[in-house]
Amino acid sequence: NAGVTQTPKFQVLKTGQSMTLQCAQDMNHNSMYWYRQDPGMGLRLIYYSASEGTTDKGEVPNGYNVSRLNKREFSLRLESAAPSQTSVYFCASSRQVYTEAFFGQGTRLTVV
Amino acid sequence: GQQLNQSPQSMFIQEGEDVSMNCTSSSIFNTWLWYKQEPGEGPVLLIALYKAGELTSNGRLTAQFGITRKDSFLNISASIPSDVGIYFCAGPSPNHFNSGGSNYKLTFGKGTLLTVNP
Numbered sequence: 129n130a131g132v133t134q135t136p137k138f139q140v141l142k143t144g145q146s147m148t149l150q151c152a153q154d155m156n157h158n159s160m161y162w163y164r165q166d167p168g169m170g171l172r173l174i175y176y177s178a179s180e181g182t183t184d185k186g187e188v189p190n191g192y193n194v195s196r197l198n199k200r201e202f203s204l205r206l207e208s209a210a211p212s213q214t215s216v217y218f219c220a221s222s223r224q225v226y227t228e229a230f231f232g233q234g235t236r237l238t239v240v
Numbered sequence: 241g242q243q244l245n246q247s248p249q250s251m252f253i254q255e256g257e258d259v260s261m262n263c264t265s266s267s268i269f270n271t272w273l274w275y276k277q278e279p280g281e282g283p284v285l286l287i288a289l290y291k292a293g294e295l296t297s298n299g300r301l302t303a304q305f306g307i308t309r310k311d312s313f314l315n316i317s318a319s320i321p322s323d324v325g326i327y328f329c330a331g332p333s334p335n336h337f338n339s340g341g342s343n344y345k346l347t348f349g350k351g352t353l354l355t356v357n358p
Binding site for chain 1: 246270271273275280281282283284285288328330332344345346347348349350351
């Protein structure tokens, strides 16, 4: 049972490059999330999708876009990467927004 | 910004000691979640609380949903070295920027870093 799968696990980008982080869940959950984690800042919500077909901004959406491709998949895109986007990115999913969420293993992104 | 305040930020304890940490919110929560994150891993759910006053245990861990619905507590009894990690509280907080998706978003505290000395 895979749960939440994120790809890639590691990535190094040059400033200005673009990339898409992929996330898929196999738990038939309605809600999916993207968080970033920086030292001392905890987990900050970037974007989330309460249900298929909807997306909402979180606390730190600037510089990112998301796509809820279908019920299983939720991608995060960096159009023009900046060093400030160096972070660990986590995808999560839950049955509903107010129920327990399950996390992927994370993507460690470095922008140089 | 975040509406959850976790304390303490960090704890250094001896193996065998009990641990207490808490989380407070500026708004009422209907759900409290507690997670643990180990180095290099994603957060893992420990306990979920859905009712004010609820007390739930998971092995040596016990969590409580505060009566005011604005706080929650996590206790670890008889700590062991593998309890080391960051403990996060989380809950659905109001989404003031709802663009048609949801009135709530899942918000996390900044975490409590626990170090256990053998």
